[in-house]
Each structure stands twice: as C-alpha cells, then as structure tokens.
Amino acid sequence: MSFHTKTVHQSKKVSKNFNSKVTPIYQTSSFSFDNLDELESYFHGETPYLYSRYGNPNTDELGSAVAALEGAEAGVAASSGMSAILSALLSVAKNGDHIVACDDLYGGTYHLLDQEIRSFGIDVTFVSFANEEEIRAAIRPNTKLLYTESITNPLLRAENIPLLVKIAKEHKLITIVDNTFATPFLLQPCVDGVDLVVHSATKYLGGHSDISAGIVVGREDIIQVAKQKVVSLGANLSPFEAWLTCRGIKTLALRMEKQTRNAQFIADSLRENENIAKVYYPNNVSEKGNGAIVSIELAPHCDIRSFFSSLGWIKVVPSLGGVETAVSYPLGTSHRNLPKAAQEKLGINERVVRISVGIEDRQDIINQLLIAIKA
Numbered sequence: 278m279s280f281h282t283k284t285v286h287q288s289k290k291v292s293k294n295f296n297s298k299v300t301p302i303y304q305t306s307s308f309s310f311d312n313l314d315e316l317e318s319y320f321h322g323e324t325p326y327l328y329s330r331y332g333n334p335n336t337d338e339l340g341s342a343v344a345a346l347e348g349a350e351a352g353v354a355a356s357s358g359m360s361a362i363l364s365a366l367l368s369v370a371k372n373g374d375h376i377v378a379c380d381d382l383y384g385g386t387y388h389l390l391d392q393e394i395r396s397f398g399i400d401v402t403f404v405s406f407a408n409e410e411e412i413r414a415a416i417r418p419n420t421k422l423l424y425t426e427s428i429t430n431p432l433l434r435a436e437n438i439p440l441l442v443k444i445a446k447e448h449k450l451i452t453i454v455d456n457t458f459a460t461p462f463l464l465q466p467c468v469d470g471v472d473l474v475v476h477s478a479t480k481y482l483g484g485h486s487d488i489s490a491g492i493v494v495g496r497e498d499i500i501q502v503a504k505q506k507v508v509s510l511g512a513n514l515s516p517f518e519a520w521l522t523c524r525g526i527k528t529l530a531l532r533m534e535k536q537t538r539n540a541q542f543i544a545d546s547l548r549e550n551e552n553i554a555k556v557y558y559p560n561n562v563s564e565k566g567n568g569a570i571v572s573i574e575l576a577p578h579c580d581i582r583s584f585f586s587s588l589g590w591i592k593v594v595p596s597l598g599g600v601e602t603a604v605s606y607p608l609g610t611s612h613r614n615l616p617k618a619a620q621e622k623l624g625i626n627e628r629v630v631r632i633s634v635g636i637e638d639r640q641d642i643i644n645q646l647l648i649a650i651k652a
C-alpha cells in the first residue's frame with residue numbers, strides 16, 4: 278500500500294463490543310457491510326443500521342429512553358423541538374385535513390401551524406383550550422387532531438389533559454401534547470391517553486443549554502410514520518447531540534426536583550411584592566410540583582429596561598430549562614411573532630418577564646431577582 282492509501286486505511290476500526298459503561302458515540306454518517314447479503318439483510322430488518330439519517334444507535338437510544346420515561350410505546354429523536362413537532366403533525370395530518378390548536382402556544386409552534394402547516398393545505402383553527410365549548414365548536418368533519426402544551430408558555434396554564442382525551446375520543450381525533458415545560462418528571466400525558474407527546478429536548482431533557490434536539494413519543498403505529506417523516510425531511514438528530522441528551526436525562530429527576538422546589542419558593546416570595554402586578558405559576562400540575570418556570574408582570578410604574586440591566590449573575594437568555602437561572606422577555610423573543618391581538622388577549626405585554634429557575638441556592642436567586650425588581 279502506498280502512504281496515501283495507508284493514511285486512510287491503517288487505523289483499524291474497532292467494531293467489537295468492549296462493554297463500555299456508557300454508550301459510545303457512533304459519530305458516523307453510514308455503516309459498512311461485508312457483502313451483498315449483509316446489505317440486503319438491512320432491508321429485511323435483520324441488520325439495524327445503514328445510514329445515520331435513517332437511524333443511528335445514539336438517536337435510537339434517546340428515542341427509547343424518552344419513550345420509557347413517558348410511559349409511551351415508542352419514540353423518535355429529531356434535530357430540534359420544531360422538527361419533532363413538524364414530524365409529529367405530518368405523521369397525522371395531510372392536505373385537506375384540519376387541526377384544532379390551542380391559542381396559547383410557544384411562538385415558534387404558532388408560526389409553524391399558522392404559516393408552514395397551512396401551506397401544506399392543512400387548515401388550522403386556534404381557540405382557547407381553557408374553554409371546552411370553544412374546542413368543541415371548532416371541530417369539523419375533516420378535523421384530525423387536537424394540539425396543545427401540557428403547561429403553556431409563557432403564562433403557565435396547566436392543560437386539562439383528561440378532558441382533551443375525552444373530547445378527542447368522542448370525535449375520533451388524535452391528540453398531540455408538547456410536554457417540554459412539564460417533562461415526564463411531572464406529567465406523562467401518554468399514560469393519560471394522549472397519542473403523541475413532543476419535546477424540545479433543547480430545554481429540560483438536555484438540561485445544560487448546550488444542544489438543540491427534539492423528540493416525538495407515543496403510539497407505536499404513529500411513531501413508525503413519524504420516523505419516516507424524520508428520514509424524509511432530513512430532521513434527524515446528530516449522534517453527538519443525542520449522546521449529550523441521553524447524558525442530560527440521567528439527572529432529569531434531580532434537576533427537576535430542585536428546580537421545581539426553587540420555582541415554588543420564588544413564586545411564593547414574589548406574590549406580595551408591591552412592584553409586581555401578577556405572578557403566573559400554576560398550582561395543579563402534579564403532586565411532584567408545578568414546574569420550574571415562573572412568569573411575572575411588573576407593576577405599571579416599573580421600568581422594564583432597568584429590570585433587565587440589573588440582573589447581575591442571572592443571564593438574559595431567550596430560552597429555558599438549563600441548570601442556570603435565566604430570564605427571558607417573551608414579547609421581544611419567543612412571542613414576538615404572535616399577532617398583536619393574540620398577545621393582548623393572552624396578556625403578554627411589555628411588562629411580562631419569564632424566569633427559568635435553575636439549580637442554584639434559592640436564597641441567592643431571590644436576592645438577585647429582588648435587586649432587579651427594586652431597580
């Protein structure tokens with residue numbers, strides 16, 4: 278062999294199983310085959326992997342892990358929360374169908390449904406899911422699915438999942454619930470009869486603000502279709518990010534326990550503050566707590582700019598779910614694209630602030646928040 282050829286072929290591929298404690302990262306675009314029979318066996322489901330966009334050990338591990346935590350039959354990982362949501366929607370609805378969606382959604386999901394999904398010829402009606410009659414009135418003969426979030430963003434309304442499942446069963450509809458804010462630590466909508474649960478794993482499942490990832494879990498038959506959508510849309514997650522997400526999940530319970538307790542303390546501490554007009558924090562999510570996000574509306578006499586410039590070690594970040602406490606401005610970021618009328622109806626105004634409570638000591642968090650609120 279010439280030197281050039283040796284540089285490519287001399288490093289010996291390790292394909293043995295060494296019983297490593299942690300799953301190795303299969304950072305490979307494709308898998309190799311010894312002969313044509315082996316290649317053919319992939320297409321008969323006997324060899325698991327061919328090409329990483331179709332499937333990879335790390336992304337499969339993540340899909341199964343989240344399915345297990347959610348009490349779901351199966352799962353598939355995707356490159357982001359948005360691509361997970363898109364894949365889930367397209368695995369149920371097609372041209373000519375109709376979706377009834379909650380009007381109080383993550384801004385990106387609202388935009389996806391309102392713009393992209395409509396451009397696929399799928400009609401969407403947004404209604405308040407706080408009102409059973411509004412949901413029922415929106416259902417048409419071509420309605421295929423109900424879409425909502427288990428805890429809504431940023432005003433933190435806990436969805437009535439059993440009611441939703443009941444309405445869906447009566448009309449033979451599929452239910453999809455975004456469980457990003459609650460995580461399976463607090464709620465497992467599939468166990469209550471929801472067909473598909475989606476996650477932005479970018480948030481609590483990853484937990485360290487260092488990945489973009491999404492997951493769909495739920496009914497085996499629909500997940501098979503969702504897997505095909507992920508393959509066709511090229512919405513696959515990279516092996517390394519799947520691996521990081523699996524690592525993050527190992528501390529999900531510890532993080533959520535602490536963050537939820539901290540958030541309850543922050544919400545309780547801010548309720549009597551003269552500079553705060555409203556505290557948004559649910560009280561009926563689960564017996565393990567009510568989640569780790571607290572939203573507040575500062576009083577009309579407060580200067581929102583002074584608040585944001587006085588946060589000290591608390592970072593201003595347009596995201597949530599990490600171990601560090603972070604504050605975001607929904608009107609300026611996540612809900613910027615929501616129509617003005619929808620923002621007003623929901624109460625997302627220029628004084629609303631969303632706090633993603635971290636794992637720090639709760640007294641340090643409240644002290645720093647009080648400095649900003651006073652400012």
Ligand SMILES: *Cc1c(COP(=O)(O)O)cnc(C)c1O
Nearest residue numbers: 357358359383455457477479490
């Ligand atoms: C962030 C978020 C998304 C979108 O997820 P990405 O990972 O950013 O694509 C969807 N739903 C909710 C509730 C979110 O918070």
